[in-house]
Structure formats: structure tokens, C-alpha cells
Amino acid sequence: MSAPHPTPADDIPADVRERHARLSQDLDDHSYRYYLGSPIVSDAEYDRMMAELRELEDRYPSLVTPDSPTQKAGAPISNEFAPVEHLERMQSLDNAFDDEQLTAWAHRVGAEVPVEAFLCELKIDGLAVDLVYEKGRLVRAATRGDGRVGEDITLNIRTIDAVPLRLDESVHPAPELLEVRGEVFLPATAFEELNARLADEGKPPFANPRNAAAGSLRQKDPRVTASRPLSMLVHGVGAHRGVAFTHQSQSYEMLAAWGLPVSDRTRVVSSLDEVRAYIAHYAEHRHDPEYEIDGVVVKVDDVALQRRLGSTSRAPRWAIAYKYPPEEVTTTLLDIKTSVGRTGRVTPYAVLEPVRVAGSEVEFATLHNAQEVARKGVLIGDTVVVRKAGDVIPEVVGPVLDKRTGAERPFVMPAECPECGTPLGQQKEGDVDLRCPNTRYCKGQLRERLFFIAGRKALDIEALGYVAATALTQPLEPAEPPLRDEGDLFNLTVEQLLPIRTLVLDPDTAEPKLDPKTGEPKVVTFFANQKGEPKKTVEKLFEQLEEAKRRPLWRVLVALSIRHVGPRAAEDLARHFRSLDAIAQASEEELVAVDGIGPTIARSIVDWFAVDWHREIVEKWRAAGVRMAEEGADEGPRLLDGVTVVVTGSLEDYSRDGAKEAVQELGGKVTGSVSKKTDFVVVGANPGSKYDKAVKLGVPVLDEAGFRVLLTQGPEAATAARLAVGETPED
The missing domain is CATH 1.10.150.20 (5' to 3' exonuclease, C-terminal subdomain)
Known part of the structure; x- marks a missing residue:
């Protein structure tokens, strides 16, 4: 049977296009919020949405674009610490949620290469980090970030006892370069003790161990990090020189010999049935390890086969994460309220009787939109099933029908914006979301946009937190808001700020927080002290506004x-x-x-x-004075402007991502397929069919030396250095 032809773009049904666009937008938003530490959906719901998007793109391949969430890994980084480029890209993993999906992955792998052994290891719900050792000495540690660039957390990592500052060379000499990947985590018992201590100090507790680990590593004072009993396990190697591994399991043995912390629960097995047995065992013993887990990672053990299988734009083809079903509890759905976001989208959320799920107490959960509330069939007052797989905010699965008393009532989506009272409507016909069209003047939208502007992924204005954003957009009468819109942000004056009094709002719900002493909504004079003089926060705010003008x-x-x-x-x-x-x-x-x-x-x-x-x-x-252009924007074209490059095979001095970034920094474009429009094909060891196609089409072919000429001298010099037809780098 011949393979089905891709559906032409013009033949894709309109409702499919709409659903694809909606899923793409929502997944991007959820990914961004997750890495900010404020997710609004559970891991399980995110995975379900991603699976639906993949299914649509499998049915209609022309929907796949470079900006689709299926083609991207990770999320943007925080700029609280210095940015650091990883030597090799840190990728995500594709997921399997049942045996059918696991089997399908194993068959895909086996169809390309004969697999003799799989390596199974636990999927730790921690914070991914990257360690770099040079000649045995730890020189840098960074968070995962967006996979290419992370945050420099070297000083904080050095406080973790499990991380050696120097590799142990008693068994093997240290390599010239070793990039190690792993997960930093807070043991479950330590998490409980930390939260108890924070509560005693009157500080808010962490939502779960993963957040606690992330928060501990992002402390500006390493002494705070050192006070937290963090640990780490390594599970992979990135760039390396002076050492070679034939199998993933062999690399773990050498990492352990060098004194790096490696899990003792890793197993090498020879069949898919043994993989299933490993998964089943830890499904029953999920809480045996000292750390939180949410699944099992299965890898092809042979490193040469890993290279042959390669990767997609976001994940290796030789590994997969088998995700366990999330844990579930029941609680009471006290109410369903709505909040407005920075784009005007009005979202219902569940107010829950506080309940402990997967190690943390939760009381709110998103419900996405009115159609989702109806689909789940939940009523206000229901006993509901809530599930969570290490998320900050859980998912309402559905009602427990047997526990209904008849006193429950349905949710009715409001017809007006909960913040400004403007009638809600669809942005376009067929939208499932209702939006507030009062984009410029809705106080809720302006507050959320202002808070977003101050975020780490935007202008990074630490002094402009949620209370400050509320004060600038929603002061209590008789004061007028200092900001008509966000355009006024850089024209603020001290005189505008001092008289402002404002409510303190919960950033998750925009509901007023209550004063624990009076039970009344909490009111603060945020910018002035009791004498009416500016607080230190004001000076800090204006300093950071000046810094923000110079952001990239x-x-x-x-x-x-x-x-x-x-x-x-x-x-x-x-x-x-x-x-x-x-x-x-x-x-x-x-x-x-x-x-x-x-x-x-x-x-x-x-x-x-x-x-x-x-x-x-x-x-x-x-x-x-806000920066509106890149440095050197007026200096004319860059060396590789308009040049399209394809890279195939393994290069010695460049990873695939490193080669791509080197081209892009000079204005060039890197694509995944060869055509007559391709300017150069760069070939390394063991090039694939792309080399053959380049020869057939007459596209100039460069070896690694020629690639360096292209990067330093430009396309004309590279053309002179190209390989002869039929010649390969090995020749």
C-alpha cells in the first residue's frame, strides 16, 4: 500500500485550522507560565493538549510550522542570573502515556536499527541542570533554560554536597572536557521540613518539591541555597573531549567512578517486556525513592545507535518518557469564578476546599472556558476529583455523581468583564473563549500586561511586582491611576506614586487578600512610608526602569x-x-x-x-529612550544574509545546534531539507541522503574546513573551498 499524500494546505477544514491555532496558542502560553513558576494547567492536561495537537499535525502535515509547540523544546530563560550557552543543546523528551504508545515507539526505533538493549531509569520531577567540567574541575553550572541558553547558577550548585567540585581520578583520568546533565531535587522529607520552617517564620510555603528546588537554586545569596538540603542525580552527557562511551550505561559507570551522583535504580534490559516490568514495578513503588517521580525514561543503550537515530527539532528519537497517570483526590468545588488575562481572555477557575495533592495544598484550578465546564459536567457544590502530577495548580477531572445532594447549582458564564463590566464577546465567530474588548482601558487587562512587562522574560523589572502593578492601575479613590496605558510606564514621577493606596490582590485569582487580623480586604500604601516619604522601593523602581530601557x-x-x-x-x-x-x-x-x-x-x-x-x-x-534596535542595525548586511544552509552528518567541532546557531548569528538560514534554493550543504562523518540529493541537484557541498571558511570569509570564499562532486569528507 502506498503512503497517503499530505493534505494540501487549502484543503484543511476551517474548524481543524481553528483548533490547531487555539491549541498552539494555549500550549505556548502554558509552557511560558510553567517556566515562570505559575502554571495554570496540570501536566496531564498539558500532555493531553500536546497529544491532540500532534494528532492533528499527523493527519494534516502542512499544519506543521517551525513555531508549532510540537517543534519546540523547553521555554525561555530567566534573566535573574547571567545567560550561559550550553555546549550542546539540552532537548526535551517525547512522552508515552500507555503501553500502546510505548510499543509504537519501540517499533519505530527497531524498524531503523537493531536494538539489543534498553536503559531504564526513573524520571525525577526536579530541575534540569547542566554541569561543565574542564580537566576535572567544575567550571560552570547552568539551568536548562530554553535548551540552548540557561542561567549561570555555578555558585549555588557548588553548595550541593552531592556535586563534586573536582572529579575523582583514582579509577579513570578526568577528560579534557565533560558536560553533564542531571536533575536537582529536594528530598520529600526535606521538603516537608522546609515548608514547616517557612510557616513558622510566617513565610509562604513552596507548592511542591520541584518548585522548592527551583526556588532554592535561584537564590541570589548562595548561603540561602546552602541552607536547603538539595541533592542531584546525573543522567546524561553532553559535549565531551578526551573520553569516549560506547553505551549510555557505560557512561553512567564512568560518571560514578568520577564521583558524580548516579542513580542506583537504573537498569539495562534486553527486551520490551523487561521495560514493561520495570515500569510496572515503579508504578507500584512510586513513593519508594527519596525524590518525586512522574514516570520512567527509556533509552537505547548503544551510543552509536543513538547517533544513527538522531533527533527531531525538540527531542531525541532514541529515548522516550513513559508518564505515570497523575495521582487523584476528591474535594468540594466551593465556587466557580472568572478572571481576565492580559489579552482580554476571561477564564473560569475553580475555588476548591483546600486539599493536599501530591505533596502540596491547593485551592484553585483552571477550568479553561465555559464549554470545558459543561464538558466536565461539574456543578458548584459538587464533590470533584482533582488530580495533579507535581503541578502548582491541579486539574478538576469531573464530579463524583454519587455524592450529589441536589443542592448543587450550575455555573453561568458572566456576560460582562469581571474587572471593568464591559460586555464580553468572541474575538471571531466560532471562538470558544469570551474576551473583554475594552483592551486599552480594562483595569484588569492593563494590570496583567504591566505585571507581564515586568517579568523576567520581558523587561525584568523586579521592583514592579503584582502589588505595584495593581497600585499603578487600580488605586483606591480619590487617587487617579498614574498609568493610562503601559505607554506611560517610563514617564512616572515620584509625586504620582506617593499618595497611592491600593488593595492587595492574589495574583492567581485577582481577588483581594484579607487582613488576618481584621478579616477585611488588605489595603497598603505601597510607595510611601508612614511619614509620606518614598520607600526604598521607589528608588529601586526608577533605577530598574532606566535599566529596562537598555534591554535587547x-x-x-x-x-x-x-x-x-x-x-x-x-x-x-x-x-x-x-x-x-x-x-x-x-x-x-x-x-x-x-x-x-x-x-x-x-x-x-x-x-x-x-x-x-x-x-x-x-x-x-x-x-x-527605550531601545528600539539591535546594536549595529545600521551597519548593513551581515556575512550570510540570504544564504540557506543544510547540515548533515556529524561534525567534529560543532553539534548540529551549534552549527545552526553559528549560521543564524551571521544572518543565514538553516533548513532541514535540500532543494535547488539551498546555497550550501555542510557534510560531516556518515552523511545521509541529503548529501546524495545535494550532489544530484548540484548544490555546493562543504566539509567542516569549508564550513569554517563560510563562517569566517563568506559564501564566495566557501564556493572556492567546496568539495568536488562525488567527494566526501572521508576522502
Whole structure:
């Protein structure tokens, strides 16, 4: 039977396109919030949405674009610490949720290469980190970040007893270079003790062990990190020189000999049935380890086979994460309320009788939209099933029908915005979401946008927290809001701030917090002390506003809150256009031509700049001195502008991602397939069919030396250094 032909783009049903766009947007939003530490959906719900998106793209391959969540790994990084480029990219893992999906993965792998052994290990619910040792000495540690760039946390990692500062060379000499990947975690008992201590000190507890580990590693004072009993287990090797591994399990043996912490629960097995037995054992003994786990990772043990299988844009083909079903509890659904987000989307959320799930107490859960409430069939007052797999906010699965008393009542989606009272509506026909159209003046939307602007992935203004954002947009009468819109942010004065009194709102619900002494809503004079003088916060705020003006262009682009334009897309746009004016003037066709930008993002950008008051914000920021272009934007074309490159085979001095980034930094474009429009194909050891196609099409072929010429001298010099037809790097 012949393979089915991909459905032409024009033949994709409109409802499928709409669903694909909605899932893509929601997954990007959820991924961003997750790495900010404030997710609004459970891991299980995120995985379900991702699976649905993959299914749509399998049925309609033309929906796959570089900006699809299925093609991206990880999330943007925090800028609280210095950015660090990983020597090799840290990828995500594809997931399997049942035996059928696990079997399908094993068959795909086996169809390409004969697999003699699998390595099974526990999937720790911790914080992924990257350690770099040079000649046996720890020189750098970083968070995973977006997979390419992480945060430098070297000083904090050095406080963890399990991490050796020098490798033990009593068995094996230390390699010249060793990049190690692993998970930092807080043991379950230590987590309980830490939260108890925080409660005694009157400080808010951490939601779960993973958040506690992340918060501990992101302390600016390493002494705070040292006071937390963090530990670590390593589970992989990135870049390395001076050592070679034939099997993943062999690398673990050598890592352990060097004194690195390796799990004693890892097993090498020879059949899929043994993999299933390992998974089943830890499903029954999930709480035996000292750390939280949410599944099992299965890898092809043979490193040579790993290289042959390769990776997609976000995950290795030679590994998969088998995810356990999330743990479930029951509690009472006290109420269903709504909140408005920065894009005007009004979202219902569940108010729960506080309940402990997977090690943390929760009282709120998102319900996405009115259709989702109806689909789940929940009523206010129901006993509901809540499940959680290490998330901050859990998922309401559905009602326990046997426990209904008849006193329950249905949820009715409000017709007006909960913040400004404007009638809600669909942005376009068929939308499942209702939005507040009062985009500019809705106090709730403006507050959320302002808080977003101050976030680590945007302009990183630490002094502009949620209370400050509320004070600037929603002061108590008789004060007038200092901000008409976010365009006024850089024109604030001390005189505007001092008289402001405001309610303290919960950032998860936008509901007023209550004063524990009086039971009344808590009111603060945020910017002035009791004498009416500026607090230190005010000086800090103005200092950070000045610093924010000098942020890179991509951060400014993120801060504008253009729908679908997250940090990754913003970086691609800034790299390509190099100025905000060029982005604003670009057509949809020019925007889609940028690597990583799809039609949804392009349309959103064009629509955003078509709005008068949006352009006013840009001009206000420009007048205030906010950076609007990349350095050197007026210096003319870059060395590889307009050059398209394909890389195939293994290079000695460049990983596949490293080669791609080297080209992109010089203005070039790297694609995954060879065509007549390809300018150069770079071939390393064991090139695949792309080399053959390049020869057939007459596309210039470069070996690694020729690639270096391309990067340093440009396309004309590289053309002179290309390989002869039929010649390979081995020749």
C-alpha cells in the first residue's frame, strides 16, 4: 500500500485550522507560565493538549510550522542570573502515556536499527541542570533554560554536597572536557521540613518539591541555597573531549567512578517486556525513592545507535518518557469564578476546599472556558476529583455523581468583564473563549500586561511586582491611576506614586487578600512610608526602569504583549529585522519568511501594529529612550544574509545546534531539507541522503574546513573551498 499524500494546505477544514491555532496558542502560553513558576494547567492536561495537537499535525502535515509547540523544546530563560550557552543543546523528551504508545515507539526505533538493549531509569520531577567540567574541575553550572541558553547558577550548585567540585581520578583520568546533565531535587522529607520552617517564620510555603528546588537554586545569596538540603542525580552527557562511551550505561559507570551522583535504580534490559516490568514495578513503588517521580525514561543503550537515530527539532528519537497517570483526590468545588488575562481572555477557575495533592495544598484550578465546564459536567457544590502530577495548580477531572445532594447549582458564564463590566464577546465567530474588548482601558487587562512587562522574560523589572502593578492601575479613590496605558510606564514621577493606596490582590485569582487580623480586604500604601516619604522601593523602581530601557530588542518586543509572540519568536524576529520599525513595517509574507515564524504569528504582528494606540505605546517608549534596535542595525548586511544552509552528518567541532546557531548569528538560514534554493550543504562523518540529493541537484557541498571558511570569509570564499562532486569528507 502506498503512503497517503499530505493534505494540501487549502484543503484543511476551517474548524481543524481553528483548533490547531487555539491549541498552539494555549500550549505556548502554558509552557511560558510553567517556566515562570505559575502554571495554570496540570501536566496531564498539558500532555493531553500536546497529544491532540500532534494528532492533528499527523493527519494534516502542512499544519506543521517551525513555531508549532510540537517543534519546540523547553521555554525561555530567566534573566535573574547571567545567560550561559550550553555546549550542546539540552532537548526535551517525547512522552508515552500507555503501553500502546510505548510499543509504537519501540517499533519505530527497531524498524531503523537493531536494538539489543534498553536503559531504564526513573524520571525525577526536579530541575534540569547542566554541569561543565574542564580537566576535572567544575567550571560552570547552568539551568536548562530554553535548551540552548540557561542561567549561570555555578555558585549555588557548588553548595550541593552531592556535586563534586573536582572529579575523582583514582579509577579513570578526568577528560579534557565533560558536560553533564542531571536533575536537582529536594528530598520529600526535606521538603516537608522546609515548608514547616517557612510557616513558622510566617513565610509562604513552596507548592511542591520541584518548585522548592527551583526556588532554592535561584537564590541570589548562595548561603540561602546552602541552607536547603538539595541533592542531584546525573543522567546524561553532553559535549565531551578526551573520553569516549560506547553505551549510555557505560557512561553512567564512568560518571560514578568520577564521583558524580548516579542513580542506583537504573537498569539495562534486553527486551520490551523487561521495560514493561520495570515500569510496572515503579508504578507500584512510586513513593519508594527519596525524590518525586512522574514516570520512567527509556533509552537505547548503544551510543552509536543513538547517533544513527538522531533527533527531531525538540527531542531525541532514541529515548522516550513513559508518564505515570497523575495521582487523584476528591474535594468540594466551593465556587466557580472568572478572571481576565492580559489579552482580554476571561477564564473560569475553580475555588476548591483546600486539599493536599501530591505533596502540596491547593485551592484553585483552571477550568479553561465555559464549554470545558459543561464538558466536565461539574456543578458548584459538587464533590470533584482533582488530580495533579507535581503541578502548582491541579486539574478538576469531573464530579463524583454519587455524592450529589441536589443542592448543587450550575455555573453561568458572566456576560460582562469581571474587572471593568464591559460586555464580553468572541474575538471571531466560532471562538470558544469570551474576551473583554475594552483592551486599552480594562483595569484588569492593563494590570496583567504591566505585571507581564515586568517579568523576567520581558523587561525584568523586579521592583514592579503584582502589588505595584495593581497600585499603578487600580488605586483606591480619590487617587487617579498614574498609568493610562503601559505607554506611560517610563514617564512616572515620584509625586504620582506617593499618595497611592491600593488593595492587595492574589495574583492567581485577582481577588483581594484579607487582613488576618481584621478579616477585611488588605489595603497598603505601597510607595510611601508612614511619614509620606518614598520607600526604598521607589528608588529601586526608577533605577530598574532606566535599566529596562537598555534591554535587547527581543525583550522589548515580548513586553508589547503581541499575541503569540513569545521570547523565542521575538529572538527570531529581532535577529532577522534588527529594529522594531522594520518589524512594524514588514508584510505578512516578509514575516513568514523568517525562520521560526509561522502565519499565525505573522498575522498577529500585522494586526497589532495596525492599532493606533499600540503604535502610540511604541512612540512613548521611544521618546523615553527605550531601545528600539539591535546594536549595529545600521551597519548593513551581515556575512550570510540570504544564504540557506543544510547540515548533515556529524561534525567534529560543532553539534548540529551549534552549527545552526553559528549560521543564524551571521544572518543565514538553516533548513532541514535540500532543494535547488539551498546555497550550501555542510557534510560531516556518515552523511545521509541529503548529501546524495545535494550532489544530484548540484548544490555546493562543504566539509567542516569549508564550513569554517563560510563562517569566517563568506559564501564566495566557501564556493572556492567546496568539495568536488562525488567527494566526501572521508576522502
